[in-house]
Amino acid sequence: MRMPDLTALLTATAVFTSALAFAAKADEVHVLNWKGYGADEPWAVEAFEKATGNKVVNDFFNSEQEMLTKIRTNPGLYDVVMINAAFNDQAMAGKLIQPIDTSKLPNYADISKDKAGSPMLVHDGKVYGVPWVWGLTALAINEKSFDKPPTSIAEMWDAAHKGRVVIRDDAVEAVQFGAIATGQNINDIKDMDAVKAKLTSLMPQIKTFWSSENDWNQMVASNQIDIGTYWSGSADRAKTHFKLPVSLVVPQEGAVAWLDAFSIPVGAKNVAGAEAFINYMIDPKFYVEWVTKVGAPVSANTKAVEALPEDAFNRKVMGDPEVAKRIQFQAPITDAQREAYLALWQQLKVDVK
Amino acid sequence: MAIFLPLSAMVFFSFMTELPLSGKPWAFTLGNYAAFFSQSLYLTLLLASLRLGLEVTLWCVVIGYPAAYVLAKVLKGRSREAIFLLVILPFWSNGLVRIFSWAMVLREGGILDTALNAVLPFKINIDLMYSYPAVIIGLVHSYVPYMVLTCYLTLQAIDDSLIEAGRSLGASRLQVLKRVIIPLSMPGLVAGAALIFVPVVGSFMEPRILGGRTGTFYGTVIEDQFVAVFNWPLGAALSFILLAVVLVILAVASPVLRRAA
Numbered sequence: 001m002r003m004p005d006l007t008a009l010l011t012a013t014a015v016f017t018s019a020l021a022f023a024a025k026a027d028e029v030h031v032l033n034w035k036g037y038g039a040d041e042p043w044a045v046e047a048f049e050k051a052t053g054n055k056v057v058n059d060f061f062n063s064e065q066e067m068l069t070k071i072r073t074n075p076g077l078y079d080v081v082m083i084n085a086a087f088n089d090q091a092m093a094g095k096l097i098q099p100i101d102t103s104k105l106p107n108y109a110d111i112s113k114d115k116a117g118s119p120m121l122v123h124d125g126k127v128y129g130v131p132w133v134w135g136l137t138a139l140a141i142n143e144k145s146f147d148k149p150p151t152s153i154a155e156m157w158d159a160a161h162k163g164r165v166v167i168r169d170d171a172v173e174a175v176q177f178g179a180i181a182t183g184q185n186i187n188d189i190k191d192m193d194a195v196k197a198k199l200t201s202l203m204p205q206i207k208t209f210w211s212s213e214n215d216w217n218q219m220v221a222s223n224q225i226d227i228g229t230y231w232s233g234s235a236d237r238a239k240t241h242f243k244l245p246v247s248l249v250v251p252q253e254g255a256v257a258w259l260d261a262f263s264i265p266v267g268a269k270n271v272a273g274a275e276a277f278i279n280y281m282i283d284p285k286f287y288v289e290w291v292t293k294v295g296a297p298v299s300a301n302t303k304a305v306e307a308l309p310e311d312a313f314n315r316k317v318m319g320d321p322e323v324a325k326r327i328q329f330q331a332p333i334t335d336a337q338r339e340a341y342l343a344l345w346q347q348l349k350v351d352v353k
Numbered sequence: 354m355a356i357f358l359p360l361s362a363m364v365f366f367s368f369m370t371e372l373p374l375s376g377k378p379w380a381f382t383l384g385n386y387a388a389f390f391s392q393s394l395y396l397t398l399l400l401a402s403l404r405l406g407l408e409v410t411l412w413c414v415v416i417g418y419p420a421a422y423v424l425a426k427v428l429k430g431r432s433r434e435a436i437f438l439l440v441i442l443p444f445w446s447n448g449l450v451r452i453f454s455w456a457m458v459l460r461e462g463g464i465l466d467t468a469l470n471a472v473l474p475f476k477i478n479i480d481l482m483y484s485y486p487a488v489i490i491g492l493v494h495s496y497v498p499y500m501v502l503t504c505y506l507t508l509q510a511i512d513d514s515l516i517e518a519g520r521s522l523g524a525s526r527l528q529v530l531k532r533v534i535i536p537l538s539m540p541g542l543v544a545g546a547a548l549i550f551v552p553v554v555g556s557f558m559e560p561r562i563l564g565g566r567t568g569t570f571y572g573t574v575i576e577d578q579f580v581a582v583f584n585w586p587l588g589a590a591l592s593f594i595l596l597a598v599v600l601v602i603l604a605v606a607s608p609v610l611r612r613a614a
Contacts (some may be wrong), residue, residue: 065583171581208483208565222462224482342582343392349569350394353401 028055029273032070033082035060038133038290039281048280054273071096076267079274085120085259086330088129097263099126104275107282110303120332121261129261130278133233135297136248136318136327137173138255140230140238142220143245153181153251155227162205166219166228169209171345172333174199176256177229180328186256187331196344203352213237220244236313237295248313250323257327259300367589385590395574395591399598402571406554409492410546416493417500417545422534424501425508444498452562455491456482459563483565491559496552500545507541508534551599555592571595 033039040058049055059078061067064087071081072094083091091097102108108116111131116122121129139156141149145164156165167174176186178195189195207225210216213234219225221244235248262278264271280286287304290296291314298318299305308315317323333341366372367386371379389395420440424433443451458464461480469479481487511534519529535542557572564570571591578588 063580063583066580069583203566206566208568211561222460224460224462338582339584342577346569346574346577347392347394349566350397353567353569 028057029080029270029277030057030078031080032059032061032067032078038296044286052276071265076269078265079268079270080277081263081265082260083129083263085118085129085261086332088121089332092123092128096265097128098266099128100130100264102127105279107279107301110301112300112302115259115300129263131259131261131300132281133297133299134257134259136232136255136257137229138232139227139249139251140235140246141227141249142225143247144223145226149247149249151252153253157202161226163207164226165205166207166210166225168229169211171341174345175341180254186328199348203348217242217244220246233297240295250326254326254328257329259329363589366586367593369586372585385587388587389591389594398571398574402554406550408489409496409553410550412493413497413500413549417497418504421501421504421508425505440498440501443494451495452491452559455563459487485567487563488560491563492553492556496549499548503541503545504538507538511537554599555595
């Protein structure tokens with residue numbers, strides 16, 4: 001093929017794909033989020049559509065990098081995108097998301113001040129992300145294997161659990177977990193060798209590396225594991241929704257906390273619809289239903305958390321000031337750090353083979 | 354053109370510092386290929402994957418060749434068709450379904466464990482899940498139909514009178530097998546082995562699901578580069594190094610195999 005032909009072909013393809021991308025209708029709200037993460041619950045979509053007349057179109061991503069690429073390569077397609085606060089900075093710097101007019105979101109006033117004012121979401125006084133929910137990457141136990149829940153992260157290293165420990169197959173999470181186990185700040189790891197040594201001694205304990213909620217729940221259901229790293233929202237879901245003997249442990253050494261927020265991409269076709277959708281997502285009514293029916297992380301909206309029963313996990317445990325003192329929120333990570341963490345993690349996995 | 358365009362795009366990516374899709378400035382580099390040689394881990398994993406490929410191929414020959422022989426020379430008519438269908442059936446099912454069904458069988462308290470304990474008078478503990486043997490079992494099950502099919506075709510083409518001639522000239526069954534049947538069916542064996550070896554070396558799904566903490570292989574590292582850190586250039590470079598190694602192995606092996614065939 002001659003060069004001009006190739007160029008013409010590529011241009012034609014580009015025009016064709018962008019034509020498809022711009023086919024989004026004005027009264028549709030295109031939402032980009034993890035699959036099975038609140039925004040795509042059929043009852044929620046139905047209630048929102050009935051209340052506002054906007055039609056919700058869900059699309060999903062499998063990693064933060066994929067999410068960023070999707071907004072970058074489909075300008076104008078998405079109206080709402082769920083971005084982990086640690087990635088908000090990168091999305092803003094890449095001019096992928098626009099400032100949000102919070103006066104259009106009645107529920108925004110009820111968001112806890114420390115979350116709403118997070119420097120990860122607010123740049124130059126402009127809000128680039130509306131805090132939605134937060135949660136922990138902590139430990140979860142198989143209740144059948146423990147008489148009373150452990151309090152220390154050291155339980156993972158206990159020889160009694162050899163071959164019955166799991167950890168997520170994620171380099172960043174593993175390294176930050178190692179940082180907590182060695183008493184370091186997860187966002188400023190000074191002694192990487194200590195983290196490596198600690199994780200190296202953990203590897204022989206491991207049964208497998210989990211990657212999805214389903215993996216974890218299956219292994220507990222068939223009584224194959226005792227303890228492992230797990231997400232707070234998933235542990236709650238495993239208990240309330242799937243009736244599994246799982247309970248979350250926030251170890252005394254601390255846990256990794258993350259904050260998820262909604263943003264509006266640059267060039268969104270339906271900003272008004274996006275605002276209405278975000279407002280609905282942080283509404284107490286939606287949140288209570290989500291927790292009761294499915295199980296969810298902790299809402300950033302204080303009124304929403306107060307609307308839960310007194311003894312609800314997300315209110316009692318996660319709202320405990322003692323827990324709040326122990327947790328460390330994830331800050332942005334550079335690409336170079338990410339690569340370095342992956343290299344370390346792969347090396348650990350190869351050494352244990 | 355249609356076949357090579359996507360692959361050549363990947364060759365192109367493998368020499369870049371950044372993916373052009375990411376919107377960041379990019380330049381040409383050899384760094385992605387250098388990364389393979391700068392860390393021992395990639396070489397370790399490549400060797401582990403090659404060993405996995407050899408072991409799986411060997412087991413496929415051990416299981417697939419006799420099965421193909423029985424199909425081609427022993428069974429006739431209806432029973433052949435029925436057995437043939439049974440061999441092909443797993444081949445038609447989705448790969449993930451196959452792997453997850455093995456997960457149910459192999460785990461502690463799983464089907465195999467329960468069944469054996471129900472029959473045997475003493476208590477045994479079978480927990481093959483999340484181990485190297487589990488990966489081998491899963492892969493052999495997935496790939497053995499290739500071996501059966503290719504061997505069946507060449508075995509079926511062998512004229513029965515050749516075997517009879519050998520026997521009547523005083524050759525034992527073993528001698529007939531060694532001097533007549535195996536040489537004549539060699540092309541099928543070679544084709545089957547190549548069809549199995551190449552994809553197994555790059556496999557990532559089976560090791561990841563069945564292998565547990567021993568399940569890190571060259572293929573899973575490539576998958577990580579594409580999916581977890583979105584480093585397509587490095588992932589592509591690692592893939593092409595694998596392709597080159599596989600081609601070298603096949604090139605070195607082909608004269609030997611051709612002589613044998």
